[in-house]
Amino acid sequence: MKWIALLLMVVDHVGYYFGEHLPGEVYLLLRLLGRLSFPLFAYSVAHGYIRTKNRPRYFARMFLFAAMTELAFYLTHLLTGQPFFINVMFTFSLAIACLIFIEWIEYSRTDRRPSTTSPVREEDIPEFVRSLSPLRIKIVASLGIAASILLAFVFAPDYDVYGIATVLIYYYFLRKGSIPIFVMEGKPEFASRITRILPLLGVLLAQNVLYFTVRTALRGSDPGFALLQIFSSFAPFLLLLELPGKKPKRWSKYFFYLFYPAHIVIFMLMAAYLFHK
Helix, strand or coil: CHHHHHHHHHHHHHHHHHHHHCCHHHHHHHHHHHCCHHHHHHHHHHHHHHHCCCHHHHHHHHHHHHHHHHHHHHHHHHHHCCCCCCCHHHHHHHHHHHHHHHHHHHHHCCCCCCCCCCCCCHHHCCHHHHCCCHHHHHHHHHHHHHHHHHHHHHHCCCCHHHHHHHHHHHHHHHHHCCCCCCCCCCCCCHHHHHHHHHHHHHHHHHHHHHHHHHHHHCCCCCHHHHHHHHHHHHHHHHHHHCCCCCCCCHHHHHHHHHHHHHHHHHHHHHHHHCCCC
């Protein structure tokens, strides 16, 4: 699924960096298809969080690559004058932090006894958290979630609070068992699999309508792009293409972390020196 997301991301960024040199219809099509990329990456982050054996390490890795990416973007911005922005991996880092704090709250509700209904593994909860009372865990975790959301508001990394919410939505449906929906012989028919996706589709549509309203009414942003973003709600249909597989190999995992900044730096250089001489 990450490979599909990567392809759609490249398509979107071709439109973003070179759209002024393309026919309007082509630009619109590239950006429209590109709207499907972020939700798939958000799904991958939520899925990766569930599968990882070390939550703090997952956060640290995402944050480290976010910082390295930001340095590369800033230096390229100084060199080319291309627009500078806070990259989406910071958004994913904040989303992972929220997921960690949510699991702390979930743990505080189990009265510290193993629970077959809770998705939280005791080994994922730091020892200092386990030593706190349930009330204190809830307070600390709630403050952590509030701080993560506030940071997204203040620094506005790419997709900001909207991006955090998208990861949390996919996390919820993954935990619920509604996704992923593998195409396998002997599994439910296509219509049945579509039906399982509809609740997720409805939530994402509601989220995007709210995003459209806030972005245009309160932030004064371009209503056309906010409306375009609603198309991202249909990304779950691409999950029907996902096949079950083993945990990705390490090289593949780091490839995605490195490809994101590398291709944007290349596009920034191309946009600055190939088309604006």
